[in-house]
Amino acid sequence: AQTVTQSQPEMSVQEAETVTLSCTYDTSESDYYLFWYKQPPSRQMILVIRQEAYKQQNATENRFSVNFQKAAKSFSLKISDSQLGDAAMYFCAYRSGQGGSEKLVFGKGTKLTVNP
Amino acid sequence: EAGVAQSPRYKIIEKRQSVAFWCNPISGHATLYWYQQILGQGPKLLIQFQNNGVVDDSQLPKDRFSAERLKGVDSTLKIQPAKLEDSAVYLCASSSLAGRFYNEQFFGPGTRLTVL
Numbered sequence: 001a002q003t004v005t006q007s008q009p010e011m012s013v014q015e016a017e018t019v020t021l022s023c024t025y026d027t028s029e030s031d032y033y034l035f036w037y038k039q040p041p042s043r044q045m046i047l048v049i050r051q052e053a054y055k056q057q058n059a060t061e062n063r064f065s066v067n068f069q070k071a072a073k074s075f076s077l078k079i080s081d082s083q084l085g086d087a088a089m090y091f092c093a094y095r096s097g098q099g100g101s102e103k104l105v106f107g108k109g110t111k112l113t114v115n116p
Numbered sequence: 117e118a119g120v121a122q123s124p125r126y127k128i129i130e131k132r133q134s135v136a137f138w139c140n141p142i143s144g145h146a147t148l149y150w151y152q153q154i155l156g157q158g159p160k161l162l163i164q165f166q167n168n169g170v171v172d173d174s175q176l177p178k179d180r181f182s183a184e185r186l187k188g189v190d191s192t193l194k195i196q197p198a199k200l201e202d203s204a205v206y207l208c209a210s211s212s213l214a215g216r217f218y219n220e221q222f223f224g225p226g227t228r229l230t231v232l
């Protein structure tokens with residue numbers, strides 16, 4: 001079974017600074033997807049960024065980028081120019097690419113605080 | 117385009133009572149998911165439907181939980197009887213099998229259940 005580990009329960013960053021959230025995963029599959037979701041206090045999960053395992057190029061979405069190290073099974077999220085609105089729980093998630101169940105397997109999350 | 121709708125937003129019940137949650141996915145989304153998110157953890161899939169058929173219910177406690185999606189559109193999740201450990205946020209998500217957002221899961225705002 002696939003597992004996702006987020007080793008940082010909490011992180012804090014100063015507004016306008018850069019922060020990196022860590023995620024490692026375990027799988028024997030070669031075809032899969034990785035995601036970072038943001039969950040503000042409103043509870044609604046919002047997709048931040050996705051990475052297909054077959055792509056070597058790291059995904060970027062504006063201020064958000066990932067460092068995908070397939071051999072090390074590591075998938076970290078970098079947030080540049082942090083804003084107050086970035087404060088939330090961040091979840092790393094895995095999804096198999098091999099068909100059948102498309103469930104997301106989530107880590108336990110990292111609570112990000114942005115200080116003004 | 118309307119997002120995933122869920123109701124109620126909050127529910128408080130006593131143990132051994134029954135409760136039902138409702139989810140209306142994004143129009144045209146064939147796949148619907150129910151996740152359970154216990155405080156301090158990431159969401160865990162309970163059941164996945166494709167149209168009105170069950171794809172994955174391996175983590176659904178079938179002695180007390182049931183779910184249906186009779187017409188392949190909206191869905192209900194029921195707990196009967198509830199236990200203290202069922203206190204959690206219940207998230208519904210949906211995804212499309214085609215288009216620009218192929219297989220991306222869109223989440224609803226969730227229902228927070230408290231069992232006393």
